[in-house]
Amino acid sequence: MPSGKISLADRWIMKFASINWRGLSAVIGFFLVWQLAVIFEFAGFQEIPSPWQVINTFFSDFLFSDKYWVSWFISFKRVLVGFLLAQIMGVPLGLFLGTSPTFYRLVFPVFEMLRPIPPLAWVPLSILFWPTNEGSIIFITFIGAFFIITINIFDGVRSIKKEHVWLARSLGAGNFRIFHKIMLPAVIPAIAVGMTLGIAVTWNVVIAAEMIASDSGLGRLTWEGYVSSTPPVVIVGMISIGFAGYLSTVIVDIFERRMMPWKYKK
Amino acid sequence: MSTSKMKVEGPLTGKVSIRNVTKVYDPDGANVVALEQFSMEVPAGDFIAIVGPSGCGKSTLLNILAGFDTLSQGEVYLDEEPLALVNKPALPGPSRVVVFQQGALFPWKTVLENVTYGLLKQRVMGKSDAEAKAMDLLARSGNLEKIGGLYPNQLSSGMQRRVEILRALINDPKILLLDEPFRAMDTVNKNTMHQHLLKIYQDNPKTIMFITHDLEEALFLADRVIVMTTRPGTLKLDIKVNLPRPRRREMMASKEYLNLRQQTISAVREEAKKAFERGERELA
16 A cells, blocks of 8 residues: 555544544533523523523524525625625725825824724614615624724735835836735735724624614524513524624635735745 | 956946935934945946945945935946936836845745746736746756745745845846845855855856945955945945955955954944944933
8 A cells, every 4th residue: 555645544533633622522511501501590591591492493493484594694795785885995095095195194084083983883873864774784884894994904005015116116117017016915915804804893783783773684683582582592693693704704714815825825 | 366256258237336425314304314425436247245333324325226215415327327316316227126134025926926027017028938037047046946836935034035136137137236135044044145146146247235234244245345334324444355256165264354354343343333332322
C-alpha cells in the first residue's frame, strides 16, 4: 500500500480524535441543566419551556408551517435590502470622505452628528416619516449598517500606504488607474470589515424593529410567542434568529474570501 | 585598477548631480530644516550608500529624487537634464524607482502581476511579452520563477524584498533608490540579501543610492559612502571604498576595510550622539 494514502477507517479515527470533547460535553451539559431546571422548577424557570418541549413545538407547529418560513424570508429580505442599501451608499461616501478634504470638511460634521444616535432611536421618527411600515423597518436596518460601513471605508482609505500610491505613480500609473487599481483593492479589507460588522448589526436592528413596528418576520414571531403566552414559540424564534444571523455571517464570509484571495492563501 | 567591476561599454546613464539642495518642512510654522545646502555628484553606474542618524534627511533626499517630495532651494540634475527644481519638482517615473523599508508590493497582486505592473502601465509591451520578461528575470534571480503565482504574504520578508527589487529593475530605471530595504531583517537574512543585491548590481551595473544607518552594510556594498550630519542634513564625510568587486564577507576582516571603518565610525557616532542629545532636549 502506498505510504501517502490514508484508509477510510483511519480517516474516521482521526476525525473522532479531533472532536472537541470538552466543548461537546459542555453543550450537552447546558441542555441537561436546562431540562433539569425546568423539571425541578428552579426559581424563574416556572414559565420556561424545557428543551424537549421546544423541539416538540418546532416539529409539530413550525417545520411544516408556511407562516414560519415566510417569517424567515421576510426578515432575510429586510436585512438584505437594508444591508445592500447601506453598502451602496456607504462605500462611495466613505471613499469620497477619505479622498476629498473639501468633501470631508463639508459632510463629516453632519455625519458625526448623526452617527452616535442608536439605530433603534430612529424608530418613532422613521414610522412618522415613511409611508409604509416596511419602509421604516428597512430604513432602520439601513441606518444600523450605514454608519459602520462608511466609517470603516473612510478609515480604510486613510490608512492606504502612501508607498503603494507613490510606487504606482513611479511605475507609470495615472490618476484614474491609481483610484481603481490601487485605492479600491487597498480598501477591500475595510469593505470586508464593514460587511462583517454591518451584517451583525442589521440582524440586531431588524429583530428589535420587527418587535416594535411590524406584523411579520422572525422578530415579530418571537414577540407574538410572548404576547400569546406560548413560551416554546419564543425560544423557537430566538434559535431561528440566531441561526439566521449565523447563516448570514457564513455567506458574508464566503464573499470576503472571494474578494480577497490574497488574504486567505497561505 | 582598484576595482574589478565590469563597466558596460558605451554611455552609461544615471549620473546624478545634487546641487545646494535645501528642504524646509513647515508644519504649523515650525520651520524644520531637513536638508541644508546638500550637494553631491554621483557618477553614472556608481553604488552610493548614504549613512546618517534618523531624521537626517536621507529619506527626504530620496523622495525628492523619486518625485514624491519638493525641494525648497537648489536643483537636481539627471544626466545633465534638470530633474528637480524649486518651481518644477520631479514627477514620479520609471527612471527612478524606490524600494522601501517596509516593503510596498501590492498585496492583492501575485508576484508575477507585481513584477509586470510597471511594464503594463507604461505600455512598453503586451501582457504575454511582459510576463515572459518577468519570468525570465525571476528565473535568473535564483529560481524565483516558481513563486510567480504566489501572493506577497505567502513569501518571507527576504523573498518579498527580492521581488520588490526586481519589480523596480524590470523597468530598467536609471537610478535604483533603496530606502533601508533590509532594515527589519536579521543578520543572516541580511547577508543573503547583500549577496543578491551585489549579484544584481554586478550583472547590470546602474546607479544605486542606498540609504541605511548600518555602516558595515554601507561599506560592504558601496563604491562610496556618504555620511550625513544630523538635522539639518548636510554632507559630513564622503569616503571612497576601494575594496575590489565581487565583494566577499572575508573582506570585512581585511586591513583596508577596517581602516575605512575606523575613518567613518567616529563621524557616524558623533552625529548619532548629537541627534540623541537633541532628542533629549526636544523631549525635555
